[in-house]
Amino acid sequence: MTTTATQPERARIVAVARRLVERDGPDALSMRKLAADLGVAHTAIYWHVGGRDELVGAIVDSFIADLGEVRPRGRSPRTRMESIALDVHRQAVEHRALVSLAFEQGRATALWQPAHVALAREVEAAGLRGAAAARAVQTILYLAGAFVTLEAALEEHAETRAAVALSRRVFSDALEAVLDQLEGK
Amino acid sequence: MTTTATQPERARIVAVARRLVERDGPDALSMRKLAADLGVAHTAIYWHVGGRDELVGAIVDSFIADLGEVRPRGRSPRTRMESIALDVHRQAVEHRALVSLAFEQGRATALWQPAHVALAREVEAAGLRGAAAARAVQTILYLAGAFVTLEAALEEHAETRAAVALSRRVFSDALEAVLDQLEGK
DNA sequence: ACCTGAACACCGTTCAAGT
DNA sequence: ACCTGAACACCGTTCAAGT
Numbered sequence: 001m002t003t004t005a006t007q008p009e010r011a012r013i014v015a016v017a018r019r020l021v022e023r024d025g026p027d028a029l030s031m032r033k034l035a036a037d038l039g040v041a042h043t044a045i046y047w048h049v050g051g052r053d054e055l056v057g058a059i060v061d062s063f064i065a066d067l068g069e070v071r072p073r074g075r076s077p078r079t080r081m082e083s084i085a086l087d088v089h090r091q092a093v094e095h096r097a098l099v100s101l102a103f104e105q106g107r108a109t110a111l112w113q114p115a116h117v118a119l120a121r122e123v124e125a126a127g128l129r130g131a132a133a134a135r136a137v138q139t140i141l142y143l144a145g146a147f148v149t150l151e152a153a154l155e156e157h158a159e160t161r162a163a164v165a166l167s168r169r170v171f172s173d174a175l176e177a178v179l180d181q182l183e184g185k
Numbered sequence: 186m187t188t189t190a191t192q193p194e195r196a197r198i199v200a201v202a203r204r205l206v207e208r209d210g211p212d213a214l215s216m217r218k219l220a221a222d223l224g225v226a227h228t229a230i231y232w233h234v235g236g237r238d239e240l241v242g243a244i245v246d247s248f249i250a251d252l253g254e255v256r257p258r259g260r261s262p263r264t265r266m267e268s269i270a271l272d273v274h275r276q277a278v279e280h281r282a283l284v285s286l287a288f289e290q291g292r293a294t295a296l297w298q299p300a301h302v303a304l305a306r307e308v309e310a311a312g313l314r315g316a317a318a319a320r321a322v323q324t325i326l327y328l329a330g331a332f333v334t335l336e337a338a339l340e341e342h343a344e345t346r347a348a349v350a351l352s353r354r355v356f357s358d359a360l361e362a363v364l365d366q367l368e369g370k
Numbered sequence: 371a372c373c374t375g376a377a378c379a380c381c382g383t384t385c386a387a388g389t
Numbered sequence: 390a391c392c393t394g395a396a397c398a399c400c401g402t403t404c405a406a407g408t
Contacts, residue, residue, distance in 0.1 A: 009391090031382060041393050043383085048391090052382065106342045135358075142355040146331035153334045157291045170327040173320075177362040194372090216401060226374050228402085233372090237401065 010048045013038060014058045018098070021059060025156070026100045029056075056101050063098045064110060067091065070118040077126035078179055081119065085144050085175055088115045092148040100152060112141055126182065136182055143178060147171040195233045198223060199243045203283070206244060210341070211285045214241075241286050248283040249295060252276065255303040262311035263364055266304065270329050270360055273300045277333040285337060297326055311367065321367055328363060332356035 016037050021029050031052060035042035049055050070087060072080035092099045092111075102111050119137045128136050147167060154164050201222050206214050216237060220227035234240050255272060257265035277284045277296070287296050304322045313321055332352060339349050 030380085032380080043385090043394080044392055046383075103338045103342050106344050108339070108342075108344060109348065138351055139355045139358050142335070142352055143331075143359055146328075146335040146352070146356070149334040149338045150327070150331040153288045154293070157288050157293075159291050159293060163294065166323055167327055167331070170324045171331075173324050174328055174359055174363055177366040178359055181362040181365060215399085217399080228375080228404090229373055231402075 010058075013045060013048055014055070014062055017055055018059045018062055021097050021101065022095070026097050026104070029101075031055075053105075057105055059098070060102045060105055060107055063095065063102070067111070067114060070115050072118055072122060077122050078183060080122045081126065081140060081182075082175065082179060084115055084119050084122065085140050086172075088112060088141070088144045089148060089171065092144070093151055096148070096152045096155065099148060100156070103149070108145065112145065116141060128182070139178055140175070143171070143174060147174075195243075198230060198233055199240070199247055202240060203244045203247055206282050206286065207280070211282050211289070214286075216240075238290075241290055244283070245287045245290050245292055248280065248287070252296070252299060255299050257303055257307060262307050263368060266307045266311065266325060266367075267360065267364060269300055269304050269307065270325050271357075273297060273326070273329045274333060274356065277329070278336055281333070281337045281340065284333060285341070288334070293330065297330070301326060313367070324363055325360070328356070328359060332359075 013034070017029060017034050020034060020037060031045055032042045034055075035045060038045075045055065049058055068091075070084055073083040074080045099108075099111065102108055116137060119140060120133070123133045123136045126136075147170070151164055151167050153159075154167060198219070202214060202219050205219060205222060216230055217227045219240075220230060223230075230240065234243055253276075255269055258268040259265045284293075284296065287293055301322060304325060305318070308318045308321045311321075332355070336349055336352050338344075339352060
């Protein structure tokens, strides 16, 4: 009799939970709905992954692990910095439900660690050093983060499509302005 | 026997609810906790103001009504635009719990209507007209809105104080960059 | 007209009991 | 070791019943 190499139950639970969140949004994640999806009593989840906080933590972990390497595009440092900012924004908006969970965990910064590293490289290539370089990286990252949260808030709460489109355009306008100023120095 | 001119019960309920939200945050607002504060059965609230959505709507109404006139400061249009943006940001951060409720209602734009009007005046004084003027107003307002939601998300979810301080600095940096670009045209 | 209490359908968490 | 079911303390909403 061969023992089937089953996927650990914990990993399966987290995977199903993540799918649930990506499909129906962060508010749809409840221990009881998840248990129904899994076909177990909802109290079984506590044995494998712990309470809601630990479950959300595990989902965020799996999201961070999947977050692809950041690939800057373009020739000049300027266009490469811009591409990173746009990538960060796009990735976050595509997975806004998971980003929302990351914020719930107070782990927003961990999300943008890869982008942070990539940006630091480009900012240096643009000729900035030390405090000015660090400041430039933070400005670009937080700008992207700000508009991610704005768009998430607008979309989650049924604001008009027009508002979301406006927000996106303002983001790229502000990004241009910030990059212009960076080059001017 | 004189009939005491009692404050309408509906207004009293909304006022107590608003205080509750401002003191303990938006998540602390529940029909049952509010009823306990009021000293009535929680089902009585339904008679006077309706369900949770209507209650939140009424709180947001009272917030918007209290939102003071926007008073631009400074001599040049540039500094006046800046003061408006900073005021919007400051007001929203001071009342982030109420702003959060306004977003929940999909009424974020209504919140910034007075600032919108004041900004339009200053943008025109700065020499912009038509589509360019409208675009400038939107850029400044959405920039402020983006950093309000970012800060709210950071603070609500126990992110470090350092992250909030950084966010605030990036906001003023980005605002400078945007205003610089506006003047350059 | 105004308010209550019971009821219903949710939610997260704990824990004794089973296998 | 793993899972269940009952129990507890929450939540919003409806509604018949009282005054």
